[in-house]
Amino acid sequence: KNEVEQSPQNLTAQEGEFITINCSYSVGISALHWLQQHPGGGIVSLFMLSSGKKKHGRLIATINIQEKHSSLHITASHPRDSAVYICAVSEPNTDKLIFGTGTRLQVFP
Amino acid sequence: ETGVTQTPRHLVMGMTNKKSLKCEQHLGHNAMYWYKQSAKKPLELMFVYSLEERVENNSVPSRFSPECPNSSHLFLHLHTLQPEDSALYLCASSLQRGGSDTQYFGPGTRLTVL
Numbered sequence: 641k642n643e644v645e646q647s648p649q650n651l652t653a654q655e656g657e658f659i660t661i662n663c664s665y666s667v668g669i670s671a672l673h674w675l676q677q678h679p680g681g682g683i684v685s686l687f688m689l690s691s692g693k694k695k696h697g698r699l700i701a702t703i704n705i706q707e708k709h710s711s712l713h714i715t716a717s718h719p720r721d722s723a724v725y726i727c728a729v730s731e732p733n734t735d736k737l738i739f740g741t742g743t744r745l746q747v748f749p
Numbered sequence: 750e751t752g753v754t755q756t757p758r759h760l761v762m763g764m765t766n767k768k769s770l771k772c773e774q775h776l777g778h779n780a781m782y783w784y785k786q787s788a789k790k791p792l793e794l795m796f797v798y799s800l801e802e803r804v805e806n807n808s809v810p811s812r813f814s815p816e817c818p819n820s821s822h823l824f825l826h827l828h829t830l831q832p833e834d835s836a837l838y839l840c841a842s843s844l845q846r847g848g849s850d851t852q853y854f855g856p857g858t859r860l861t862v863l
Binding site for chain 1 (some may be wrong): 782786789792793794795797805807837839841848849850852853854855856857859
């Protein structure tokens with residue numbers, strides 16, 4: 641079992657739908673990261689959080705430290721949101737990020 | 750040019766070749782990373798450099814040899830690779846070392862070993 645699990649693995653949606661991607665982890669962490677990877681490979685950091693909730697545009701990330709769970713929400717989804725969304729956690733006092741396998745999202749017009 | 754750049758973007762090499770991947774960051778960061786992304790597997794950390802000093806070597810085979818001549822440049826020297834080494838190799842940088850700093854990724858080098 642991976643230390644970072646994401647669900648679902650694949651997700652399709654119609655434009656405008658509200659989307660939720662989940663991440664569960666089994667280790668103690670200092671921070672959790674949400675990343676976006678477009679076809680072609682480039683990765684962009686969306687959020688880094690250690691508690692509560694963060695919002696950027698149509699994206700919202702939440703984390704529940706007690707339950708070791710985080711969610712990434714996309715409101716009013718758009719075809720340009722189609723990408724792989726990756727959850728990663730950092731353990732305290734290490735340089736290492738532990739990555740989930742990603743959730744592939746496709747938003748159709 | 751700003752951000753993190755990587756060259757080449759695509760590389761095909763034979764098992765007996767020697768090649769190098771280059772990464773450059775123009776963000777003034779002190780930490781740089783090499784990651785490997787194989788199909789259907791999570792990203793794997795290979796190496797971490799902080800202020801040009803290697804601080805983590807994540808059990809990577811010796812056929813991969815990193816070099817960090819200064820805080821802006823990072824190389825990955827490749828020799829006698831195996832077909833299973835075919836993957837996307839990503840470079841990243843962060844202001845300081847440690848997983849609690851946002852990492853900025855380059856576009857990656859897609860490597861194919863024949």
